[in-house]
Amino acid sequence: MEEKKLICIGCPKGCSITIKHTGKTINEITGYNCDNGLKYAENEFTEPKRIVTTTVKINAGTLPFVPVKTREAVNKEKIFEVMKVISKLELESPVKVGDVVIPNIAGTGVDLVCTRSIKKVS
Template sequence: MSKETKIVCIGCPKGCSISISHDKSSIKAIEGYSCKNGLEYAKNEFTAPKRILTSTVKVKFGELLVVSVKTKDPIPKNKIFECMHEINELEVEAPLKIGTIIKDNIAQTGVALITTEPISRI
């Protein structure tokens, strides 16, 4: 018996409403996308959803108390809470540049956590 999952595509600015017909483990049909990005997004969102994770990390000796960070690449959606647990344990020392690697291979994802802003030392 086929089920249907509806998603809104974020592959381009159109925001197409996409329907994925499936039997829980495999895709039967994808409808509603208007470009190649939408088709790829729908396939990936169903089989292995990923997200860029953004957060903040505590800073010692910095002009600010925290630095904004993000994963350099998308991580598996099911690893978000594990990554956040690790991020909440981190503390770094200023100075920091944009793109400084805070943690390599966060939560065993193979993806680095990097800074997105510079922080001067005080």
């Protein structure tokens, strides 16, 4: 049996969690102090996901960049592919919070959205 150690980010406590497993099968999870910790450990071991946040260049806007993020977490293995798509992106102003910049980015089933409104320069 193998062990994987994690520091939980499910709540502010930062519990040290140990996952005992055989291959991809979880045998035991210890060290968590709440249901969030157990859920975090299971998900992080079986299918780790992250929300991707960054900025994108915006033309003729009151600011040169607009912050964007994935609406939901994407599989960790797809992050580089998502960032490759985002790196080629350039938007036209105006944009609003919640505007979908790219639906289903990199085939993840998750939309990339604006997280700030930027007006067009007059």
